[in-house]
Structure formats: structure tokens, C-alpha cells
Amino acid sequence: MKPSSRKFRFATRAVHAGEAPDPITGASSPNLVMSSTFVADPGVNFSVESDETKNAHVYTRWSNPTLDQLERKLADLEGAEAGLVFGSGMAAISGLLMNQLKAGDELVMSDVTYAGASELANETLPNMGIKVKRVDMSNLAAVAAAVTPATKLVYAETPANPIMRLTDIAAVAEIAKANNAEFVVDSTFASPVGTLPIALGADYVIQSITKYLGGHGDAIGGAVLGKQAPLANMRQKILVHGGGILSPFNAWLILRGIATLPLRMRAHQEGALKVAQFLESHPKIKRVMYPGLPSHPQHDLATRQMANFSGMLSFQVEDGNKAARAFADHCEVFHYAVSLGHHRSLLFYMDTDSLLQSSFWLTEAQQASYRAFAGNGIFRTSIGIEDPDDLCEDLEEALRHL
DSSP states (O other), X not given: OOOOSSOOOHHHHHHHTTOOOOTTTOOSSXXXXXXXXXXXXXXXXXXXXXXXXXXXXXXTTTOOHXXXXXXXXXXXXXXXXXXXXXXXXXXXXXXXXXXHOOTTOEEEEESSOOHHXXXXXXXXXXXXXXXXXXXXXXXXXXXXXXXXXXXXXXXXXXXXXXTOOOOOHXXXXXHHHHTTOEEEEEOTTTXXXXXXXXXXXXXXXXXXXXXXXXXXXXXXXXXXXXXXXXXXXXXIIIIIHXXXXXXXXXXXXXHHHHTTHHHHHHHHHHHHHHHHHHHHXXXXXXXXXXXXXXXXXXXXXXXHHOSOOOSEEEEEESOHHHHHHHHHHHOSSSEEOSOOOOSSOEEEEEEHHHHIIIIIOOOHHHHHHHHHHHTTEEEEEEOOSSOHHHHHHHHHHHHTTO
């Protein structure tokens, strides 16, 4: 987008931010630059540590024009100074934590978060000498008690995967800042259409751009958005040295997906609300968790914090394992598969005992809080952009076999 005094709206920025017509060919669409290396000025030092490489493309592990476009677009949409893209969402999560924490530091992390991040905090970080406290981020008193002057980083995910529990971002940001801690929010379930954590006080935003931002289930990637200086340090110390870079082809696919993000998120929300209402009224469904439903225990917070409730919902049935077989065998529109945020609808059963044993490792009180949302297990459901009536009929057909 050309420099302008005008303040463009989100949908316009989703199409144009970070991009410009190619100055040589005049191509309107973003270029896909698949080159691994670039012709360099003879004065450029070979090491990424040198000042000469700061504003030049030398090697794609350092920087690449297609990745640069994606980083600028993501930063614009999140309201951040800068962005840094990685080869996956987990690479973004681990990159941020490894860059910001060292032995002796303390991390306060949501007790329920994406399983990969949770397992990293359970095992890898303590082995590096980092103290990890897990806390229910929906309980502000518990957060305030856990965050102390020893805390270096506070980590939340909202809505929380897979139970759709919310964190009051502005309130937790105040607690973190009062203790001179930085605050990071994984906002993958919400997308920047739904929530802008930096505007609410967060220091960093994590996005698995595999999900809503890419939107088509055909490209894996991750991103960290935040201030320029720490992200420049992260690029050099984590991305360049660690090597977890995003393929330019995946970046190009995700750029293409972002252009329709506002349109897709409206369709995701519309479909999810209709499916959630259908499920909530069905006699074989015990409970539905969707922030857009008045029955969600934090619906008031959702209406204050989320401009779009997204397409993610969870629901319970009496016998989850039997239902998983029924959905896998009898759904024609839904795919029984992991992941989320795609144009097609997905669902997958998440057994509570299995998650508590393998991923979350919660205290008895935290387990009780988790079970209050999830019971013995839930179906994590990602509503795509299909006709919601077809989705409801698809679920109805499977539910007949329970």
C-alpha cells in the first residue's frame, strides 16, 4: 500500500497492506520469490551480525521479499510495529519463548492452551532452568496472585484451545505491566478480525497463520507480532540461527488467503452461530461452548473483547467415543480431522483424561475447572464457509446413529 494520510479500514488493508505493484513488471499481485539467495553488493559482510545486511536481502533464511510482504501485512492488521514469520505456529511460539526467557526466569502461562505449547512448558522449559507457573487466566485473582516481580513473561490464549474459555486481555495486561512483565497472547482462534490484543495492552501476539489467516488448509506457518526492536533481535538470534523459516511459497499462499479474511470471518461467525444454536437445542447434545451464545459463561466479556466470535465451537455428548465414530462414518460435509480455521468444516474428539495426562498436567482445582467446561471430552469444531443448513443436516444425520 502506498504511503497515505488516509486511514484505511480493515478490509482494504487486508487486500493492500504490505504489498505494491512490482516496479519492474507492473504485476498487480504479490510476487512469489522462490530464490534461496540474492546477488549482493561486494561490500556486504557474510555474517548476519553485520550492519550491512540489516536492510538487504542476502539469503532467504535471513529475509526474502515475499516473506517481507507477509510480515508487513500481518503487522498492519494486528496494529503492531513489526512482524516475524516462522515455518509453523509452534516455531513461532517456541521462538518467542526461547528469545524472551533464560535460565532463572519465570513464565506464568494459561493452564489450558494449545497442546504443543502446553507440552513445551511442561517439559522443555523447566529443563532449561525456566520456572513455569500454570494458572486459570479467566480467574483474575489467581493471575494477580501468580504474577510477581520475578515474572518475566505472561502467556495467555483466548479463546483457549479447546474449551473456548476467555481471558480478559486488558485486565491481565494491567497485572503484567504492574509487575514489569511482558504479556503475550495467542490469538489464533480469534484472528485479527475478532480481537486485537496489542490495542488491549498485550506486548506480543502469536498467530498460527496456518489457520484463519491462510484459511484454506494448504500452507503451514506462524507469526509473532510486536515491537520492532525485540523482533529484530528474535530474527537474528532465533530465526536465522534456529532456521525455522517459512517457505516463500507458503507465505504467498497465506498472503492470498488474507485478502479474503474479513469476508471469510463473517461467514465463519454466521455459520458457527447457526450450528451452535442447532446443537444447543438438540436433545443428544449436553452442552455447547461458543462465545457468541448467551449461554457461554463469559459471553459479556466476549461481546466487549471480540468484534467477531469466529468459527470455533466445542460441544459435549453423552458418549464421546461412540459419537466420534458416528461423525467420522456418517458426516459428508464435515471432515473428521484436526486443525481449524479452514474454508471446510472440521471436527475432532478430545478426550479429557487423555489431554490431562499428556498435555495439561493440571492441579486438582485446575482439572475441576477444565472439566466444568469439557466434561469427559468435547468435540472441537471448526465451522467453515459452507451453507450452515447443510452443516446442521450433516450433524443431524450423524446424531441419529447415537
